[in-house]
Amino acid sequence: MQLATRVLQFLGFAACAVRVSADSRCFTEDFLFGSATASYQVEGAVKEGGRTPSIWDEYCRTQPGLKCANVADDFYHRYKDDVKLMVETGLQSFRFSVSWSRVMNWDAQTSRMRPNPEGISFYHSLIDELSSNGIVPILTIYHWDLPIELHTQLREEGWLGSEIIDHYVEYATLLFNEYGNKVNYWTTFNEPLSFVAGGYALGMGAPGYTGSLTQAYTAAHNVLLSHAHAVKKFRELKTTNAIGDKARIGIVLNADYAYPLDESDPDDVEAAARKMEFDVGWFLSPIVTGDYPPIMRKIVGDRLPQFYGDQSELVKGSYDLFMLNSYAARQVTSCNSKTSNKDCGTLSAGFEQDRAVDDSHIIPGTRQRSTKAQKDPHCAFFTAYPPGYLETIKWLHKHDTSADILLTENGWCGDDEIDNPDQLWYFQAYLEQVHKAITEEHIPVIGYTAWSFLDNYEWGSYESRFGLYYVNYTSESGSPDFYQPKPSDLARIPRPSAKWFQKVATSKCLNADETSATTTKTHESGGHSHHVWRWLFGIVAIAAVGFVA
Structure with a gap:
């Protein structure tokens, strides 16, 4: 019955895609x-313009098998040409992050970060270039690249200590004052689940900690308080005209929808709900209600920090819109169920054992990795089940039906090829779900952001390729000692999805013929594998670290 239900649901989606030709599918x-990128993933120039190291500059050098991003896509030097490509691709918005250690440097005498004018100037130039070409900048304040001194020089390391809150608010305030009248969309953090659970629970990203019962919860609490204080400052500055009247701020959360493995089994239904609360509600519930989800309070107990005094009211309502990254969907069961592929004892202590789920089950009808990427561990989790995207949007929407939703990342993990039909199919199929969310569910989705604009550094690897544009990396890409690419290196080549995206973006309408032509193809799985650390929190064994975001 479960298989039949899933197959019928998928066939219903495919049939809907075929009917597009008879209807107007416009936005x-x-x-x-x-489209989107992030500073450490594309900029390069890690020793130029006054930039100092981040925790990822250190982490990529100390972890076996990881590559670094000294050069990445060399966006720091090539951004003007890349903006021209954005115009050719019809982009109306571009999401990027600021490198904290590029705009601020550590001052050992004051034990504070101080502004770096050259780094600040770079982002002024980037924002101005975008705006002059009619592209709306979406600025991410923090996308995982913490300045190394904020990890090594404080009483407690980085996000594990409350000292970090003041440092973050000083940094955010600098950006608000510099770019406040140039940027209308702001996000405080990208995917706190990813860098908190990955870095402080699962050992799958900087700083690489695992085994603690409390570290992830402590780090998440400090992230939420940093976010809330920054939003408070943002709103104060709006009253002084330092920030434009139309500017809005939020926090980018990541969610991949959890279906019960057996919808008739109450334990599986509860496991799926528990996964959503631990993965998304962990950060969503505090900004909506002022506290963590009740299920987390029940399971984690006194290991989950409290919001004291006015902290609950500070956090509650600290968003102007919802922002969502979503890529995949899975079937879920409890780790102690008979159908689980994981023994609870194999899960990492703390967050993963508290969540206690097995989310490795593939939904019937899911499209697996690209054929040539079957052996790429980085792409294992990035499977496609389009109806799950709509369910994720609906799940988020029900927490505040008045909030606009900006879809800030969505894309396909491909391989080292230019013509990637799976990527094209993915964007076509998932944008169909966005259109459904707006027209059938009446959800106020205001934008869609493809991850990513360019192939880029995926947190330890260049093998996972998400770009609308293929980047021709060299054998030296990723070397910890490589800093100067040749002008002929790193050529950008448009994929078919870039050309299709241009048609959709400029016409504001989906092309029914192209959509229906590719909806029925599926791939066989090569078995269960590992995944990029930023989403695969259910799989502990991992061959290499990576992420999109």
Whole structure:
């Protein structure tokens, strides 16, 4: 019955895609079609312009098998040409992050970060270039690249200590004052689940800690308080005209929808709900209600920090819109169920054992990794089940039906090829779900952001390729000692999805013929594998670290 239900659901989706040709599948004129990158993943120039090291510059050098991002896509030097490509691709928005250690440097005498004018100037130039070409900048304040001194020089390391809150608010305030009248969309953090659970629970990303019963919860608490204080400062500055009247701020959360493995089994239903609360509610519930989800309070107990005094009211309502990254969907059961592929005892102590789920089950009808990427551990989790995208959007929407939703990342993990039909199919199929969310569910989705604009550094690897544009990396890419690419290196080559995206972005309408032509193809799985650390929190064994975001 479960298999039949899933197959029928998928066939229903495919049939809907075929019917597109008979209907008008258009978005409103103000809907934002965009793409995204992140500072450490594309900029390179790690020793230029006054930039100092981040925790990822250290982490990639100390972990066996990881590559570094000294050069990455060399976006720091090539951004003007890349903006021209954005215009050619029809982008109306571009999401990027600021490198904290590029705009601020550590001052050993004051034990504070101080502004770096050259780094600040770079982002002024980037924002101005985007705006002058009619592209809306979406600025991410923190995308995982913590300045190394904030990890090594404070009383407690990085996000594990409350000292970090003041440092973060000083940094955010600098950006608000510098770019406040140039940027209308702000996000405080990208995917706190990923860098908190990955870095402080699972040992799958900087700083690489695992085994603690409390570290992830402590780090998450400090992230939430940093976010809330920054939003408070943002709103104060709006009253002084330092920030434009139309500017809005939020926090980017990541969610991949959890279906019960057996919808008739109450334990599986509860496991799926528990996964959503631990993965998303952990950060969503505090900003909506002022506290963590009740299920987390029940399971984690006194290991989960409290919001004291006015902290609950500070955190509650600290968003102007919802922002969502989502890529995949899975079936879920409890780790102690008879159908589980994981023994609870094999899960990492703390967050993973508290969540206690097995989310490795593939939904019937799911499209697996690209054929040539079957052996790439980085792409294992990035499977495609389009109906799950709509369910994720609906799940988020029900927490505040008045909040606009900006879709800030969505994309396909491909391989080292330019013509990637799976990627094209993915964007077509998932944008169908976005259109459904707006027209059938009446959810106020205001924009869609493809991850990523360019192939880029995926947190330890260059093998996972998400770009609308293929990047021609060299054998030296990723070397910890490589800093100067040749002008002929790193050529950008448009994939078919870039050309299709341009048509959709400029017409604001989906092309039914192209969509229906590719909806029925599926791939066989090569078995269960590992995944990029930023989403695969259910799989502990991992061959290499990576992420999109």
